[in-house]
Amino acid sequence: MQQSVLDFSMDYFSLKGKTAIITGGNTNLGMAYAVAFARAGADLYIPHFLPDVSEVKEAVLAEGRRIEFLQGDLTDADYRKKVISDCLEKYGKIDILVNNAGMGVFAPFEEYKDSDFARVLDLMLNTAYYLGREAGLVMKKQGGGKIINIGSALSFTADGGCPPYIVAKHGIIGVTRDFANELGRYNVQCNALCPGFFKSEVNTGVPKEVVDRVSAQLPGGEWGEYGQLMGTAVFLASKASDYVNGWAVGVDGGFTAMI
Numbered sequence: 510m511q512q513s514v515l516d517f518s519m520d521y522f523s524l525k526g527k528t529a530i531i532t533g534g535n536t537n538l539g540m541a542y543a544v545a546f547a548r549a550g551a552d553l554y555i556p557h558f559l560p561d562v563s564e565v566k567e568a569v570l571a572e573g574r575r576i577e578f579l580q581g582d583l584t585d586a587d588y589r590k591k592v593i594s595d596c597l598e599k600y601g602k603i604d605i606l607v608n609n610a611g612m613g614v615f616a617p618f619e620e621y622k623d624s625d626f627a628r629v630l631d632l633m634l635n636t637a638y639y640l641g642r643e644a645g646l647v648m649k650k651q652g653g654g655k656i657i658n659i660g661s662a663l664s665f666t667a668d669g670g671c672p673p674y675i676v677a678k679h680g681i682i683g684v685t686r687d688f689a690n691e692l693g694r695y696n697v698q699c700n701a702l703c704p705g706f707f708k709s710e711v712n713t714g715v716p717k718e719v720v721d722r723v724s725a726q727l728p729g730g731e732w733g734e735y736g737q738l739m740g741t742a743v744f745l746a747s748k749a750s751d752y753v754n755g756w757a758v759g760v761d762g763g764f765t766a767m768i
């Protein structure tokens with residue numbers, strides 16, 4: 510039997526002693542990743558846009574883990590820079606980055622504003638690239654790390670009434686492959702985690718006909734619950750996924766398979 514088979518342990522899934530940045534980790538899916546990581550042993554650094562951090566703070570502290578925050582707008586280049594430097598100042602390292610922050614601005618295709626297109630792309634694509642590159646270079650110096658870019662079922666399909674969302678989520682796959690290629694040799698793995706359709710605020714503006722179409726296309730018929738993403742997030746952040754690099758892992762209840 511190969512030595513690696515004998516060595517395999519459930520400890521490979523542990524995040525004990527790791528420091529993780531999760532953008533938008535104070536709301537919805539981001540908060541679920543934060544709770545999952547804390548439960549797996551990681552300390553958290555949360556760049557947040559909305560002021561209320563009480564829920565995630567309480568949940569992470571209850572796990573006996575540390576959590577730090579920095580509020581700001583990730584479309585602001587100075588704030589993006591500060592996220593990396595402030596995390597290093599507070600923890601001295603970055604082991605895991607989750608590029609989770611996102612937004613949808615919904616309008617008919619014919620009326621879509623250029624300014625909204627640019628804003629959504631800046632938040633979801635430019636920010637993921639900037640933070641991933643900067644955190645990746647820190648991880649390179651440290652000897653390894655994990656970058657998880659949050660994509661979507663809409664990384665592979667086009668739907669939903671928000672053109673830049675589709676473009677950004679497809680682009681996330683490109684960013685993921687670029688980082689896998691550039692950083693893999695330094696033991697930094699980058700993968701995309703692609704949720705399907707979850708009951709969440711980001712979906713409140715989705716037109717009703719899209720909601721109905723999506724529901725009809727789900728093999729189980731149900732939109733996802735946050736807890737259904739937590740195991741995959743921990744896997745992609747942990748040693749258990751060290752030979753998974755440059756891939757997009759879908760957690761979509763079979764939505765994409767039904768296209």
Ligand SMILES: NC(=O)c1ccc[n+]([C@@H]2O[C@H](COP(=O)([O-])OP(=O)(O)OC[C@H]3O[C@@H](n4cnc5c(N)ncnc54)[C@H](O)[C@@H]3O)[C@@H](O)[C@H]2O)c1
Pocket residue numbers: 532533534535536537538539557558559581582583584608609610611612632659660661662703704705706707708709710711712
């Ligand atoms: N909910 C779903 O069904 C679903 C499906 C696929 C992908 N996703 C993706 O998951 C991620 C989280 O979505 P969610 O459903 O938890 O919604 P959410 O609105 O709670 O998450 C988005 C986060 O980004 C933050 N944000 C928004 N604008 C920002 C800005 N300018 N600067 C910094 N942060 C900003 C928000 O405050 C929030 O914390 C997003 O990338 C979204 O596209 C969600």
